[in-house]
Amino acid sequence: MPRGCELSLCGSRGKLTYVAEEAASGALLLFGGGTLATLLSAVCSIIVARLLGPELYGVYSLSLIVSNFLMVFTDFGVGPALTRYVAYYNSRGESSRVLSLMSTGLSFSFTEALIVLLVGLTLADKLTVVLLNRPELSTLVSITLPLILFHSFSIAASYSLLGFNDMRSYVAVDILRQASRAILTPLLIILGFGVLGAVTGYVTAYMLSFLVGTLFIFRHYKMLNTNRSWKGDSFIGNLKMMMNYGMPLYTSSILHSSLATLRDVILAYFTTNFMIGNFHIAMNLATLVTLLSTPIATTLFPTFSRLSENSEDLRKMFKYAVRYTSALIVPASIFVAFMSRELTFIVYGSSYIFAPSYLTLYVLSFLYAGVGSIVLPSLFNGVGGTDINLKATLVYYGVFIPSAVALTLVFKVEGLLISILISTGVSVLYSLKAAAKRYGISPDLKTPARIYASSTISMAPLIPLVLYLQLPYQVNFVVGAILYTLTYLTVAPIFKAINEEDIQNLTRIFVKIKPLKPMVKVLANYERRILKLWV
Numbered sequence: 001m002p003r004g005c006e007l008s009l010c011g012s013r014g015k016l017t018y019v020a021e022e023a024a025s026g027a028l029l030l031f032g033g034g035t036l037a038t039l040l041s042a043v044c045s046i047i048v049a050r051l052l053g054p055e056l057y058g059v060y061s062l063s064l065i066v067s068n069f070l071m072v073f074t075d076f077g078v079g080p081a082l083t084r085y086v087a088y089y090n091s092r093g094e095s096s097r098v099l100s101l102m103s104t105g106l107s108f109s110f111t112e113a114l115i116v117l118l119v120g121l122t123l124a125d126k127l128t129v130v131l132l133n134r135p136e137l138s139t140l141v142s143i144t145l146p147l148i149l150f151h152s153f154s155i156a157a158s159y160s161l162l163g164f165n166d167m168r169s170y171v172a173v174d175i176l177r178q179a180s181r182a183i184l185t186p187l188l189i190i191l192g193f194g195v196l197g198a199v200t201g202y203v204t205a206y207m208l209s210f211l212v213g214t215l216f217i218f219r220h221y222k223m224l225n226t227n228r229s230w231k232g233d234s235f236i237g238n239l240k241m242m243m244n245y246g247m248p249l250y251t252s253s254i255l256h257s258s259l260a261t262l263r264d265v266i267l268a269y270f271t272t273n274f275m276i277g278n279f280h281i282a283m284n285l286a287t288l289v290t291l292l293s294t295p296i297a298t299t300l301f302p303t304f305s306r307l308s309e310n311s312e313d314l315r316k317m318f319k320y321a322v323r324y325t326s327a328l329i330v331p332a333s334i335f336v337a338f339m340s341r342e343l344t345f346i347v348y349g350s351s352y353i354f355a356p357s358y359l360t361l362y363v364l365s366f367l368y369a370g371v372g373s374i375v376l377p378s379l380f381n382g383v384g385g386t387d388i389n390l391k392a393t394l395v396y397y398g399v400f401i402p403s404a405v406a407l408t409l410v411f412k413v414e415g416l417l418i419s420i421l422i423s424t425g426v427s428v429l430y431s432l433k434a435a436a437k438r439y440g441i442s443p444d445l446k447t448p449a450r451i452y453a454s455s456t457i458s459m460a461p462l463i464p465l466v467l468y469l470q471l472p473y474q475v476n477f478v479v480g481a482i483l484y485t486l487t488y489l490t491v492a493p494i495f496k497a498i499n500e501e502d503i504q505n506l507t508r509i510f511v512k513i514k515p516l517k518p519m520v521k522v523l524a525n526y527e528r529r530i531l532k533l534w535v
Contacts, residue, residue, distance in 0.1 A: 023303040023321075026167040028516075030295030033171025038291065040178035044185060048198055051189045060198045063140040066127045067147045070120045072254065074113050074152040077246020078105050079159035080301075080381060084245060086163025087305035087382075095224040104238035106156055106217065113152035120145045143199050150203070150210040157213035160220070162302050169216040173209050180205035248390035249381065255393050263404070266416060270408045274354075279413050281348050282358035288343075289333055289366050296325055297378050304382025314383065315441050320505070321375045322443045327497065329369040330448070331455040335484050337363045338459050338466070342477040354413070361417040365424045370448030373424065376431040379441070388434045396427040450497035457495075458487040489523070493530040503527050 049057050082105045089097040120127065121142060128138040154173065161170040184204055188197025267276050300321055307314045336343065340356040340363075348355065366373075380388045400423035407415030435441045461483045465476055492498045503524050510520045 023299050026165060026299040026303075027295045029167040029171055030298055031291065033167075033175055034295055035291055037171075037174045037178040038287070040175070040182045044178070044182035047182075047186045048189065051186060052195065052198065056195050059137065059140070060195050062132050062134065063137055063195070063199055064144055064147075064202070066120070066124070066131055066141045067144040069127075069131060070116050070145070070148050071151060072257075073116050074148065075109065075155065075246075075250060076112075076243060077248070077250035077386075078109055078239075078242050079156045079246070080249045080386075081105065081242035081246040082156060082159045083163040083302055084305050084381065084384065085242065086160055087165070087302035090164060091306040099221065099224050101238050101242070102160055102217075102221070104235050105242055106153070106160065107235075108239055109156035110149070110153050113149045116152075117145055117148045120148060140195065140199055143196070144203060146203055147206055150206040154206065154210045154213045157210075157217045160217055161213075162298070163305070164220055165302055166216070166220070167299070169213075173213045173216065176212055177205050177209035180208050245384060245386055248386040252386075252390045252393040255397060259400075262401075263416065266404050266408050267413065271412050275413050278352050278354035279358055279416075281344065281352050281355040282362055285336075285340075285343055285347065285355070285359050286362050288336060289329065289363055292332055293325075293329055293366065293369070293374050296328075297374050300375060300378035301381050304379050307382070314379075314439065318372075318375060318379055318435075318441050319444050322370070322372045323447050323502070324506070325374050326370040326448045326451050327492070329366055329374060330451050331458065331484070331488050333363045333366040333369075334455045334459065335481070338462055339477055339480050341466070342473045342480070345473045346477060358413055358417060361414060362420065365421055367452070368424055368428045370443075370452060371428060371445070372432065372435075372443045373428045376428070376435060379435065379439075380431070383439065385434070385438060388431065388438070391434070392427045392431045395430045396423045399423040399426045447497060450495045451492070454488060454492045454495045454497045458484055458491050461487055489526065490530060493527050494534050498527060500528070500531060503531075 048060070052060060082102065085101050086098055089101070124142045124145065125135065125138045128141045129135050132141070154177075158170055158173055161167075161173070181202055185198050185201030188201045191197065193200065264276070267279060271279075303321075304314065304317065307317060337360040340359040344352055344355045344359060369375075372379075377389050377392075380386060400419055403422055404416050404419040407419045409415070411418065432442065462480050465471070465480055465483070469476070471479070507520055507524045510516050
């Protein structure tokens with residue numbers, strides 16, 4: 001399909017293939033960029049913590065609380081709305097409409113963030129006392145307040161880039177921010193500026209990403225074909241449409257952001273500091289799976305926005321997205337669960353004796369990917385069903401709060417993790433029912449069942465490695481990863497978790513990504529040979 005093809009004018013099969021190809025290449029870019037950005041952020045945090053020491057690092061952390069608190073009062077869902085409507089109208093060639101919506105969304109984000117910044121500067125002293133109970137930090141807090149403007153507008157710009165499917169620019173902004181922070185913050189501390197240098201480096205990194213993100217957006221502005229001016233909704237009309245779409249997402253994000261705090265409060269009441277430390281180590285290690293799931297979910301959001309609601313293409317895209325997402329996330333989750341001891345002790349040492357069991361329990365929540373847990377939120381956001389995501393979040397909270405209190409009281413951290421599994425399952429079940437009722441969409445359960453079976457059976461070669469061989473943890477993990485991958489690639493076609501159609505689809509999508517082309521061909525040939533042997 002030609003790159004400039006408008007989706008509304010393309011054939012159904014070609015359109016779906018084009019959208020799938022863009023989603024796959026976008027997910028890979030986000031995975032690579034997200035991994036690098038996460039690594040840079042982790043390195044920066046470790047260096048800063050070591051340079052400042054516990055006392056000053058605590059001051060540094062406290063100085064960011066007020067600006068983070070005020071950021072809650074920005075965006076109001078306009079950012080995700082930009083992704084949704086930029087992707088939707090751009091795919092239909094309505095450039096003037098895209099320009100109108102971007103002008104509204106970005107100007108609102110900038111103005112609203114600027115107002116919050118000015119209010120923050122006016123109330124900086126009072127907020128420092130109320131939120132931190134440390135009036136002596138008011139100067140540092142004031143220095144961090146420009147983050148409200150830089151961060152909020154950068155997020156809106158990044159959402160717009162996502163709508164254009166410009167994953168390279170989206171990733172570049174994130175990497176630039178983390179790389180700048182990793183260089184400037186330690187450098188200013190070493191030069192003798194201490195906490196002031198750390199805070200200044202942090203704010204400067206966000207300022208740079210703000211400037212570069214603005215340049216990327218300006219480039220898309222110039223590329224839009226605006227020969228015909230848009231004579232539809234006014235600024236107020238555009239803003240109302242975006243707020244109606246985005247407010248449920250904004251509310252849902254507020255609830256999600258408070259979830260970590262709620263978990264910590266429950267743990268603080270019913271468990272020990274040692275258990276809580278192990279729990280947070282398990283959460284840190286679980287990011288190995290989220291590094292896979294987050295790029296997929298992020299890329300699928302604009303992908304679904306390009307497809308018409310209640311169309312056959314939408315149903316096909318959902319089915320394939322669930323199938324291929326689960327083929328990646330399910331085996332990765334089972335492997336991490338099975339090798340949790342090796343992973344924990346390699347990264348954090350053997351003193352965290354509870355973390356492996358906590359990690360095993362927690363990553364089981366990713367197994368819901370087989371029925372669409374990762375794809376469903378992106379589907380609803382893409383087709384405008386943001387109210388369903390909000391209701392699913394409320395369902396989660398309705399189950400989690402009472403069950404977490406009761407189970408943590410009895411079973412400690414394991415009880416909290418069981419509550420997370422139950423709450424996630426109920427929330428996913430609600431989302432599945434809503435998808436079926438509103439859009440006539442439901443996952444194909446046969447293929448995920450085969451993926452579950454293939455992933456579980458592939459653990460067999462790892463059992464003697466983990467239970468009986470006394471090898472170093474590093475050797476165990478590397479050998480286990482190789483054995484598990486080879487076994488899974490062999491077992492999956494035998495159990496029909498992957499078929500010839502899947503091989504053709506995945507080859508057609510990924511072979512166009514040049515760095516992956518040789519590996520894709522080798523894997524495709526191997527899978528075909530296994531299929532032929534078992535036909």
